[in-house]
Amino acid sequence: MPADTALPNPAGAAPAGGRELIRLDQVTKRFGGTTVLDRLDFTVDPGKHVTLIGPSGSGKTTILRLLMTLTKPDEGTITVDGEQLFPASEKERREARKKIGMVFQQFNLFPNMTVLRNITEAPVTVLGLSRDEAEVRARELLDLVGLADKCDARPTQLSGGQQQRVAIARALAMRPRVLLLDEVTSALDPELVAGVLDLLRDIARSTDITMLCVTHEMNFARDISDQVLMFDAGRVIESGPPEKLFGDPEQERTREFLSAVL
Amino acid sequence: MSEISPGLWGILLHGVWVTVQLTVFSAALGAAVAFAVGLARTHRLRIVRIVSGAYFELFRGTSALVLMIWVFFVVPLTLGWQLVPMWAAVLTLGCTYGAYGSEVVRGAVAAVPQGQREAGVALGFTPAQRLRKIVLPQAWPEMVPPFNNLLIELLKGTALVSVLGVGDITFGAQLVRNATGRSAPVYSVVLVMYFVLAFLLTRAMRLVERRAKAGVGRGPSPEPAAAAQSGPDRRRDAAPSASAPGGAS
Numbered sequence: 001m002p003a004d005t006a007l008p009n010p011a012g013a014a015p016a017g018g019r020e021l022i023r024l025d026q027v028t029k030r031f032g033g034t035t036v037l038d039r040l041d042f043t044v045d046p047g048k049h050v051t052l053i054g055p056s057g058s059g060k061t062t063i064l065r066l067l068m069t070l071t072k073p074d075e076g077t078i079t080v081d082g083e084q085l086f087p088a089s090e091k092e093r094r095e096a097r098k099k100i101g102m103v104f105q106q107f108n109l110f111p112n113m114t115v116l117r118n119i120t121e122a123p124v125t126v127l128g129l130s131r132d133e134a135e136v137r138a139r140e141l142l143d144l145v146g147l148a149d150k151c152d153a154r155p156t157q158l159s160g161g162q163q164q165r166v167a168i169a170r171a172l173a174m175r176p177r178v179l180l181l182d183e184v185t186s187a188l189d190p191e192l193v194a195g196v197l198d199l200l201r202d203i204a205r206s207t208d209i210t211m212l213c214v215t216h217e218m219n220f221a222r223d224i225s226d227q228v229l230m231f232d233a234g235r236v237i238e239s240g241p242p243e244k245l246f247g248d249p250e251q252e253r254t255r256e257f258l259s260a261v262l
Numbered sequence: 263m264s265e266i267s268p269g270l271w272g273i274l275l276h277g278v279w280v281t282v283q284l285t286v287f288s289a290a291l292g293a294a295v296a297f298a299v300g301l302a303r304t305h306r307l308r309i310v311r312i313v314s315g316a317y318f319e320l321f322r323g324t325s326a327l328v329l330m331i332w333v334f335f336v337v338p339l340t341l342g343w344q345l346v347p348m349w350a351a352v353l354t355l356g357c358t359y360g361a362y363g364s365e366v367v368r369g370a371v372a373a374v375p376q377g378q379r380e381a382g383v384a385l386g387f388t389p390a391q392r393l394r395k396i397v398l399p400q401a402w403p404e405m406v407p408p409f410n411n412l413l414i415e416l417l418k419g420t421a422l423v424s425v426l427g428v429g430d431i432t433f434g435a436q437l438v439r440n441a442t443g444r445s446a447p448v449y450s451v452v453l454v455m456y457f458v459l460a461f462l463l464t465r466a467m468r469l470v471e472r473r474a475k476a477g478v479g480r481g482p483s484p485e486p487a488a489a490a491q492s493g494p495d496r497r498r499d500a501a502p503s504a505s506a507p508g509g510a511s
Contacts, residue, residue, distance in 0.1 A: 070380050098386050108381035111478045112399035121395060122385035154479035174385060 021046040021177060021210050022067065027076030029062055029234075036062050038234040039076070044227075046177070049204050049211040051221040051242075054231030055257060060214040064180045067212065068102045069093050081177055098126065101176035105183040107163040109155035109170070115142070116151040119170045127174065134173070141169035145199055161192030165199055172203070179203075181213040193217070200224065218262055222246055230254045266447065270438045277434030278455055284348070284420040284430060285459075288355035289413055295360025300367025301393070314364070321361035327422045330354040334426050347426035355423075359416045366408045370401035403474035410467035414460045421456075431455055 020043035029037040037059045044050050052060040065071045066078060069085055078085040083096040109118050119141060120134035129137070142148045145165040147158075155163055164184060171179060181200065185193040197220045204211060204224040215221055221228060221242060228245040230238040230253075238251045246262075249255050302314035321329075333354050338344035345353065374397050382392035424433035435452045439445050 068380075068384050070383060094386065094388070097383070100384075102381075102384040104377060104381065104384075106377050108375075108377040110378065110381070110396055110400075111480075112396070122387065125391055125395070126386040156479035170385070 019046070020044060021048075021081055022212070023077075023079040024063070024066075025077045025079075027066065027073045027078060029059070029066065029071070029073050036234050037066075037073070040235065042229065042236060042239075044178075044210060044212060046210055047208045048226045049213065049224050050227045050229065051213045051215060051225040052229050052231055053215070053218070053221060053257070054229075058231040059234045060231050061182055064102065064182050064212060064214055067100060067178070068180055069097055098174065099177045100180065101171035101174050101178070102180040102182065103164070103167050103171050103184045105186050107155075107160070107167045107187070109163050109167055111155050113155075114151065115147070115153050115155065115158070115166050118155065118166060119173045122170070123173050137173055138169070141172055142166075144172075144202075145169045146195075159192060160188045161195050164188065164192075164196050168196075168199060168203070172209075176209070178210045178212060181211060181215070183214055183216065185215070185217060216261060218246065218258070230257065232257075266438060266442060270441060273429075273434045273437055274431065274451065274455070277429055277431035278459070280348075280428060280433075281417070281420050281430040281459070284351060284355070284423060284428070285413075285417045287352045288359065288416055288420065291352060291356025292358075292360040292363055292412075292416065293409075295357060296363025296367050299360065299364035300371065303364060303368045304371055318361050318364055321358050324358075326354060326358045326419060327425065329358065330422055331425060347423070347428045351420070351423040351426055351428055355416060355419055359412055359419070362412055362415075363409065366405050366412070367401070370404035371397055373404055374400045400478055403471065403478055403480070406467060406471040406474050410464060410471070413463055413467065417460055417463060418456060 022044040024040055024042050027037055027040045028035065036057075040059075040063075052063060054060055062071065066073055067080065067085070073086050077087065080096050081099050083092065083099070085093055085096050088096070109115075110121075113121060116135065116138055119138035120131065123129040123134040123137060124131055139148065139151070142151060145168060147162060147165055147169075150158065150162065150166070155166065158166065168184075184200070185196050188196065197217060200211075200220070201224055203209065211224070213221070213224070225242045227239060228242050229236050230245065230249070230251065232253050238245065238249060238254045245254065246258065249258060299314045299317055302310050303318065305311055305314070330351060334345065334347060334350040344350075378396050378400060379392055382396045387395065420430055421432040423430050424436065427433065431452055435448050439448045442448070
């Protein structure tokens with residue numbers, strides 16, 4: 001792995017002892033003839049906020065989808081909190097998956113349920129909470145995201161920004177250890193972006209949840225990240241704290257990318 | 263039509279009742295078949311898809327009339343027992359229209375956005391829970407209009423049972439014509455009878471459709487009073503201004 005050993009501070013910088021929460025070992029993912037991820041290694045420590053940046057098609061979103069088990073790696077192992085996601089049986093994967101939550105670009109709220117039900121359904125069905133417990137938890141979360149009055153609304157009655165905040169509440173209701181954020185503001189009208197990002201900053205500050213974030217909002221990435229990984233062609237070409245990576249990138253490719261998006 | 267005595271009218275009206283029964287029973291069987299076969303055709307196991315696909319092709323490609331005659335007259339020769347005509351008819355119609363319905367189910371299920379399933383995976387639902395709580399409730403409103411068409415086809419298809427001697431409307435009409443020797447008035451009345459039944463079905467399915475759409479947040483809410491009260495309010499709330507950071511930050 002010449003490209004990785006060249007990094008001054010490999011992502012996560014976990015000690016060999018392995019207290020890391022997320023670990024990818026030699027993960028390769030191909031779509032048809034294209035190699036999207038090429039023998040990727042990285043780790044994320046508990047409580048850290050890691051942002052993945054890079055040109056589109058560089059494999060950032062694929063990493064989130066692999067961690068959410070929405071797609072399978074062709075090679076390599078992925079471990080979350082000591083439990084293996086790949087390779088593993090479907091049953092083991094379902095257990096490990098409970099530690100991971102995801103917020104999607106397109107929100108993906110369930111239109112056949114009210115806002116409250118969107119948030120309570122999985123805690124009741126998957127975690128076995130009583131409906132009352134789940135509703136208490138859901139109302140707290142709706143309060144947190146500023147939508148306490150929308151319990152009985154349908155997702156279709158909400159703006160994009162409101163829907164995304166409900167989706168964040170829905171993911172948090174499962175009390176995941178890891179929250180995956182996949183370009184969560186890309187589908188929003190520009191004036192709605194700030195509200196969602198402020199909420200995520202809040203959550204990043206006030207909880208110990210580990211975040212893995214794919215975004216094009218560089219200011220947001222700078223604010224919340226402990227670590228930024230620059231992807232290109234399925235590999236991490238540079239990683240480091242945001243001040244370093246945004247302020248004084250080492251790789252020419254990173255500089256090009258940043259000057260194009262900033 | 264004065265030559266048609268009250269007794270003969272009675273035969274026709276009894277026929278209406280038999281036709282309604284046939285439609286209801288066949289539709290119930292057909293719906294069960296449609297969901298079972300339709301979902302099997304989207305199953306992740308190839309063998310399940312092949313078997314259910316074969317069922318669909320087999321029943322789509324055979325004539326319901328011939329099949330009905332076959333079930334009633336040929337099956338007994340090989341198996342040694344015979345279904346009563348009514349159930350032979352229901353079995354044939356249910357299996358045939360169920361095959362058409364499976365295409366409706368398959369299409370509607372496939373039309374549910376992939377993101378909905380992915381959100382279900384992300385929340386830890388099992389495949390069966392995803393199907394029951396997310397996919398089917400969203401696919402259902404898409405199924406209702408084509409199911410309405412099939413139901414009306416089925417209603418008219420029940421006329422085939424007269425070949426087995428089941429006393430439906432069409433069979434009644436043949437009896438009355440034989441008794442009076444007059445075709446025009448009898449068959450005119452029978453046409454109207456089918457039309458009225460089909461029209462009633464359509465109205466009922468419109469209601470079902472409206473409720474189904476309200477169930478996924480499209481169209482008016484099922485309770486008109488609540489909708490009138492909260493409709494405009496909610497719309498105002500959904501305006502972008504309400505989405506400013508607000509209490510969130």
